[in-house]
Amino acid sequence: MLDYRDTSLSADARAAALLSQLTIEEKCSQLVGVFPWVLVDADGSDAEGSAEVLRNPPGHVAGLTADDPKRLASLTGAVQRKLVTQTRLGIPAIIHGEALNGFVAGGHTTFPTGTGLAATWSPELVERMASVIREQMCRTGVRQALSPVLDVALDPRWGRVHETYGEDPYLIAALGVAFVSGLQGPDLRNGVIATAKHFLGYGLAEGGINLSAAETGSRRLRDVFAYPFEAAVQIAGMRSVMNSYGDVDNVPVGVNREILTELLRDTMGFDGFVSSDYATTEHLVERQRVASDPAHAGRLAIAAGLDVELPTAYAYGDVLAKEVRRGAVDLRDVDASVERVLRAKFELGLFENPYPQERITLNAVAEEGRELSLELARRSVVLAKNDGILPLPAGKLKVAVIGPHADVVTYQFPTYAYPAWREMIVRMSRGELGNAIGVEHTAVAWNGELFPPVDPESFVRERYDATSLVQEIGDFAPTVVTQPGSGLTQELGPEAVERAVLAAGEADVVVLALGGASLWFNSDRTEGEASDSADISLPAAQAALAEAVSGTGKPLVAVLVQGRAYTLPEAVKNASAVVIAPYGGPFGPKAVAEVLFGITNPSGKLPYSIPRHTGQIPVYHHQKTGTGRRNPYPPAVAQHYLDMPATPLYTFGHGLSYTDFALTDVAHDSEVDTHGSLSIASTLTNTGSMAGATVVQLYLRLTSSGVARPAQQLGGFKRVHLAPGESRRVSFRVEAAQLGCTNIDREFTVEAGPASFFIGFDSDGRQLEGTFELVGAPRVLASAQRSFLSEAVIEGQ
Template structure:
């Protein structure tokens, strides 16, 4: 009886639990039915995107594809209102400001670039979290689509936006670019931290007439020089957005260039993100490239049909018109909509914030001590010692009683393009004060001007200021000259007209050197400066770029020996303007960059000195021959043979011994920045895949590897090769 009773009890309990389960299941089904699929974070993103699109009207779709369009309240959609973060988040309140992009490229340190981009994206997410979590949040409310990095190549040394890019070499730009993109977008397997928008796709590096200019480029040059770094950042870096540039390529504006936006980008490279026009991109069709030939609805339709997914108010205004006129199908429109929407789902915008790991980043990270310290380290690593005659640097600050701090940049802070507001901007003068020995006297004089004073600014008395500088230099134990350019000389919309020092700065250099042989020249610029007199006569030259909010401290650290400079030039400094082909010449084999330069440069690509010395030995290749799909491992021992610790950037170049067509004299294919104590030796290992030996063959419209001998060149710069070897590429069987 007890057993039967127990069995009945179990049966009743099981039945009760079963009924409760059915009831719970019915409740869950009811909840799921009430919640649209696009809000169900357990479902695949593509299904959620498709569901949301199916619920939108044509007008709402058009609004969504305006990057500064209105909110769509019934779906909880806020306008993203994209932002900038080239070297720090642009915001109405201070954020950490790092060195400009060209300076970060001069570090040749991909790990550091990744850390910098991670810090920037932390601050960007913190701003986003702040206004989501605090109703009294102060400061501008920004979204999560960021238009960075600029990965155009500085083929044209006059280009005004060199401060925004990573130099003249596609390989270096690709490595730095991938590090920057991955740092921005994060490493969570489900969510994006930010969306990184690559700029400006492609063949864009002339500001003059940029909205109507057409670049004439061969198929080979396009794929071999102008696109590899974009491919790296898309395929390897996973960038989720890319910007179509203003210019045309071979007569076809990039905003409506199907070959560029769809055939190459989406079909060949498998790009899953979205293409956005540059600001006013549609307008440049109607009133620029295609003036008088194209209506707004035609420009909008052609842009979307070519592969441009996201744009300005013209998309919102004319998409419905284009669809109703049959110029654009709604199916094609939905493709663009899905690309943009997919990224915003991946950012976690439609999910509960507690589901998104990046929602936990607090506002307190903005400008915190760790980020400011990272900005200082980035500036220190970016410094490039160009010359150092008789080892005049580093200066022994304990033996210096008087310092003449001279030059238009001495008491000036230059942030750079697309800059936010720094936490604590340290200019060169303040940096010297922060690092000099107690009791040292500083004498200051501007000495020269970079550009004439603007309206309502006091007049600059050149003669009087020059006399002040000379007098200070005469009295000082050492003179430090801070010279260069500003955004008044090189910036977006403004190409340089000369490669020389602007204003009367060279006159200042000559006058100061004449009275004080212990004069250090510090260059603060972005694009290369052709300064043969300064190189010949100045005891030492330090390239400091526009080095961010901690730049003044970083420069002083290098001058006084607190830091050993280890940066390398990411571009060629030409010996003269005559050495540079026309800015309208897009075939780099005609004399552009270190790969094809005619004659010797003033300072070569990859150049940078140190306060110590390094020896190279024991170069080994893993094989004497490889196939086109093979991998060669290159190892070399590098030793610090000096008396102080220092960083060396080991650079690997290749050269085709007997190519069938004109190939580079040298081509960068690997590098590694290593830190070495005095007497320390490290083995550096660099990988050289067969795919990096390929050139573009216009006959087959693709890359191919030619069976031949390849020189392996390892050294400290493109002009300072320490060790050489060879291997053979074998023909495919």
């Protein structure tokens, strides 16, 4: 018999050897998580009843974090020590955490939120960010990240858009591959398992309401929503996927074998493990009502291919073991899931090195990634409109900064950033969030010890050295005055508006600091998990404030801090300049101020379209040919709607600069075989007087027999920085294997036919256009044969 402790064996062989030694109960326990407080107390000592938990030791640990890395490492070490030294086979756990835009644990740098990272169009920086997160998580013993979010977000009513990389599957794939590559690293023994979520169709929640069904067909699921996940699997070797809470074709994904096994494993070639979103199996019984009790939910889920139940046992563990013993569950399904989990543990090297780093220097950890966070924040700022007022002259103006974002820093840290997560835990422990997961006596005691209540605004200013927009503008303007004027969604009364108008009237220029906030189920907010909106207009209180301030006649610069699209009131649309910034973390306001005063030449590009009105939704750029705003106008009809254009106010990929760029001299292949590749090149020139960067964007229009395809789809991009007068040749190489779709016979196929492209600076900018012909026999491709990302090269670099 093979010995699972033999390091010369492969991870597969070791997993199979260990699996053979497990009892049914031990197997089923490897598929569940526990909260850390059932194993250890907050001081690391044995928790009451931990011996019973260790009788069939859990495979995973959820919700383990702390205010500083040393304490976190101490707790993860204590948990692993119990599992390794006090159980029959000494199997360590996979401890997971969140890492959407920074490791969600105290003492670590926060980066811009997902749509902010996407606005940079900088996969190389996202990979660097993920590498920093990998080192931090490994150091503390947390070896699985419930990140990245690869949902294709097509509905801005959905409150979780800011967690995503926006509306375009290609851009999401490019950034997702970069994140997964950086997080898992070249060798998983020194890496962290990436868990892409939420598979599948979660960004198309019906009505924009969280948890809702994805109403779409199988082709669209594969070609649009699965595209980023499939790219991460095939290019970056992603090791885990998290299911969506929603259902597809009336079947919840957590029990949907067509999605979790036939599509994910059989078609896409995924060979890692599926982690359930928290309480998925409970949702099956209590919310979706497709299972009568936990045992029924467990039977459905394990047969579908849901490997791991998080955060704690409900339908797996002892419940699932009983179902196996009575013959209601096929043991082969359980064995397949357990083997995947054990293989991941061997790939991580947990059996040889289960413990975190012993020595951690807090100051050094706190500094890691700060310069990178600042650079990402700078690149994420989008200049949407500018009549010439920007950049503002430094040292000359009296500036009034008016609005709810003027002097508040907390709003820069959304859900899935540590400060917001911490405040949620504090409030949960007080019982302020109803029956949210974790409200129990032991959890309250644990959280009370680790997370003493603090003022959130003071916390981010002291722990992250975060500064407000008022403070940052004060570095460039000799006189700065500020008034909030309104809350995010609530009016502060006529006196507050009067004070804001008075301050504006005495200034040379007014910066309207408006926008949203993503928080958990607490406080004034406009976005976040279970914080969706039927109307995506900028909140009425802020619109009224903007209208009142615009009445002063002073030049207005609107700064919108947001994680998703908002429709804008006339006073904002008519401002002299409009700047759109994400929830940027500690350097968000600094990045905005640097753009306002020309220290940074803006280069951000929108990762989502901004509609003129909520009624336009959906307005994303890759709508199918002949659908929505991609429909041709009927005779004698000037526009699609009677009351407004169907086009967005600001399209996907839009973003201005303080300099000008031109694209010229396009060259391209006119004919491409279905087994070949397409070459397209053009010259980019900085025709202005200032150094700057832009993103050259390639869009494709393809045809297939009998299947409607997008009117255009992003096929490549390259961010390029040029000095004044400098030119560079930018070339794209697109493999024909990137040009296919799921055909009328439901096979992914590259077919011959006419095609076209354009190159521009946004999804409506057809600066250069061309046509080509795909020729040759139809080419049916397996997932491993597909190409997902084109090669973009700046010649001479």
